[in-house]
Amino acid sequence: MISIEYLHEILTKVLTTPSPSGYTHNVLEIVKDTVNEFKFSVSLTKKGACVIEIDGKDPSKVIGLSAHVDTLGAMVRSITTKGYLKITPIGNYMYQTIEGEYCKIITRNNKEFSGTILTTKPSVHVFKDARQQKRTDKEIEVRIDEKVKTKKDVENLGINSGDFVVFDSRTLITPSGFIKSRHLDDKASVGIILAVLEYFHREKIVPKNTVKILITNYEEVGHGLSFLPEGIDELLAVDMGAIGDDLTTTEYDVSICAKDSSGPYDFHLTNHLIELAKKSKLDYAVDIYPYYGSDASAAMRAGHDVPAALIGPGVHASHSLERTHTDALVNTAKLIISYLTQ
Numbered sequence: 001m002i003s004i005e006y007l008h009e010i011l012t013k014v015l016t017t018p019s020p021s022g023y024t025h026n027v028l029e030i031v032k033d034t035v036n037e038f039k040f041s042v043s044l045t046k047k048g049a050c051v052i053e054i055d056g057k058d059p060s061k062v063i064g065l066s067a068h069v070d071t072l073g074a075m076v077r078s079i080t081t082k083g084y085l086k087i088t089p090i091g092n093y094m095y096q097t098i099e100g101e102y103c104k105i106i107t108r109n110n111k112e113f114s115g116t117i118l119t120t121k122p123s124v125h126v127f128k129d130a131r132q133q134k135r136t137d138k139e140i141e142v143r144i145d146e147k148v149k150t151k152k153d154v155e156n157l158g159i160n161s162g163d164f165v166v167f168d169s170r171t172l173i174t175p176s177g178f179i180k181s182r183h184l185d186d187k188a189s190v191g192i193i194l195a196v197l198e199y200f201h202r203e204k205i206v207p208k209n210t211v212k213i214l215i216t217n218y219e220e221v222g223h224g225l226s227f228l229p230e231g232i233d234e235l236l237a238v239d240m241g242a243i244g245d246d247l248t249t250t251e252y253d254v255s256i257c258a259k260d261s262s263g264p265y266d267f268h269l270t271n272h273l274i275e276l277a278k279k280s281k282l283d284y285a286v287d288i289y290p291y292y293g294s295d296a297s298a299a300m301r302a303g304h305d306v307p308a309a310l311i312g313p314g315v316h317a318s319h320s321l322e323r324t325h326t327d328a329l330v331n332t333a334k335l336i337i338s339y340l341t342q
């Protein structure tokens, strides 16, 4: 089975490497180097996504397996006259979820500056209506940790519109097995897949069919898996399972998504995954995610003619301060392994 120790180690490495959509090259180098260690064939597409190929016992069928390594983030929109940064979001989230967060500004020539995301009325000692203030593009700004008083001062640092703003991931694995971090969507799944590859390499496991693993880099902005390599017959996207309201997935389960905003996933493939989860006695839940789309949806919209399904570890407070449990990662890994080997 997968090594929990390795899973935690690689997951921490991936989670703490900033990679908002559009700035994913560093984390993809880590993924590539990791896969190279396991001696599987790996390459990057022109768009920068990672394709890993594993020969199967029967190469007449090719399974596509995907996860995305890009995350939420922000970009500098403008510099205020007082030397603060206005931002524009990358991906879909509430400003409330990043308020107070430490961040890094990464310039186009790779200089880095630290800062904090605050509202324009960040002190209750001064602003009577601070509590009632809205949180929109206008009210949110970045305080840079440099002695800057004017727009010119900020420009002199080399910071400009279009620079990336990345959030502190706050990654923490507790003794009770919880993984608290931003960007578990979908780095949890990338970690699971790398742990499965480590297991395949260590135990010399050959999958039933040829597998092409796609680690994509534009999912959060809607076009991660708009490309699909030649010959893929079936596609399984691994992305976080939504939790909350009347959904049944927990932080301990592998979630099997029957339908999301993009519509129902493939009937037969989804049934097959449910059967495998039952047979392997996994903790699993079948759910619909009301406000969600995946790379499988992106592939469908791009016009690819393949049946597609979606599974992933249950993640609480997604696109906010996320948390999952090692159990969910293990259940997801086991379902992937059953799917690829049986």
Ligand SMILES: [Zn+2]
Pocket: 068, 185, 186, 219, 239, 240
């Ligand atoms: Zn995702």
